[in-house]
Amino acid sequence: MKKDKTRILFTLWAALFLTINGSGEEVKLNLMPIPAKVVQKEGKFRLTETFTAAVKGPAPGRLLKAGARLLHRLSGRTGLFFSQGNFPTGENWESAGLGLTFKRVGRLKVGEDESYTLTAAPERVEIVGETDIGVIRGLETLLQLIGADDRGYFIPAVEINDRPRFPWRGLLIDVCRHFQPVEVIKRNLDGMCAVKMNVLHWHLSEDQGFRVECKSFPKLHQLGSDGLYYTQEQIREVIAYAADRGIRVMPEFDIPGHSTSWLVGYPELAGAAGPYEIERRWGIFDPTFDPTRKATYKFFKKFFAEMTALFPDEYMHIGGDENNGKQWDANPKIQAFMKKHNIPDNHALQAYFNKRILAILTRNGKKMIGWDEIFQPGLPKNIIIHSWRGQEALKGAAKKGYPVILSNGYYIDLVQSAEYHYLNDPIPPDSPLTEEEKKFILGGEATMWGELISPETIDSRIWPRTAAIAERLWSPGQVKDVPDMYRRLEIISLQLEELGLLHKKNQAMMLRRLTGGRDIHPLKILIDVTEPLKGYKRHQGRVYTQFSPLTCFVDAALPDAKVAGEFRRQVDLYMQNRDEKSKKKLRRLLTLWEGNHKRLKVIIDQSPILKEIESLSEDLSRVAQLGLEALDLLSSGKKAEPTWIEEKKEILKKAALPRGQVELMILSAIEKLAAPLRGET
């Protein structure tokens, strides 16, 4: 039974990539996230300059704006000079090439209906949604459907019935470790909308910065931000921009720990006497609010009343993570309070604090959400647990009937592969949860923590990998063909650039700066096979602070180095088939790398900033030479000399050492090529 089901699903996904047009020619669909249901039809809707579009529905304001953006992107992509620049309502709906319809204006609430149907026939395209938000999701699908042939651009005939698997599909952006100006947030909201994500989790306070103008307590932004904060006007602008795209904006004010920047202006609220300064290092620090003082709650009462008015979302994220409790342990007054109130430990004291904050939020009509540390029995059941430390917290909360979202496995700051994130499922097929318990899992969020990103590099850490996470959270769980995900990710990545995202474009600019305007080609060849160190390893190799440059080689290096990945796949193919075609491709790359150091050395000699990767570049050339020798030996059928083997082992060992905070991503493949020569397979 299980097998049959799997086969049917596979057939369904395989069918997705084949649409047969009138002449029997195959057209691949490149949708991401893959919709819940797609049926291909015959024929194509041709896009021409006479293309028109119209919308029908109550109060179509949001859709009129989305429609204008659609037309702009459509004409930008195709070069077609449409006579229509904006969406008219009503009157031309029947005759328009694209007709949009919806029943009601969607609310920005968890679980709002985002479903849509998209029907494309040679004569007409229609998108129908229960809400305008659903139609907006459909418009993005439409933009991903555009194909081209020798007759021009078209939309393949298709019938799509789509809805999200999870209602909460978020991206956290930490604007505290490094500030991110409004335009960065806006272009990333566009990216989120393109892949149907619906929550911007705005991490607004940290040890290293308080980023919101606060009128009740102006010293928060005045003393806690180096002048790098959002005015309330800007906050409203971002919220409206997100709302236009059907995206909720949920603020996070991380308390009681991670709070140094608050205490710079208000040291009297801390668990230890000040003064305090904005933290410039990364890690977990001692400054914490004093949860035993009346003044603390008086402060938060006023603070959250102001922030409630500013942020319309029904949820307020209070953080609650990584409170080390040191200030509480060392403060005799806090200790006396705990004794008096029978509070046994810091966890219980934080629970006491959370309860009082919860009361404040509830009075303001807000629901609370916090990192998994806030979880404790007895919390009201409408509080959301945000699991970051592991899937156990996720399952634990769901079993106890608490709504929960997952970020563990979606930490995009750790520079893991898109595949790693893609296969991280909030509800994997072997989940031990009951169907009832599974309903408490609302979805997940990619987390863009800000220690090692600048406005220049943030996009390249978010995109395109976050599109794979977006698919995990939107598409049916059975959609998990990794090679096909990578194929589509490449295409979507290019499309994301049309929204002003800089994830691809900025690398060339950064390389030009690194070479001082000299030829970037040799540097590009090296960077194409390196990736930044993963996990927290970058912090082990070097002490970074808020002032450290984020303009070095590592910052221009990308996660999921594409050329390295292709080389690894090619080596696998060659080892299986020993075919001439694969061998030729491998030879071409290895020869390029072998000769690269000589060319790059000339540039490094004039660009001291690149000195840190000089020996890495040299190692790439040596490893490539080894690869070429291994290929020759393999095809000649000769055995390698023991001295050759020993020498090569040393070369590979040295090449595996990270330099300049990056690592070479082709070494495992070179080892595979050399393995049979050692009598291993």
Ligand code: ACM
């Ligand atoms: C976290 O990463 N401390 C939520």
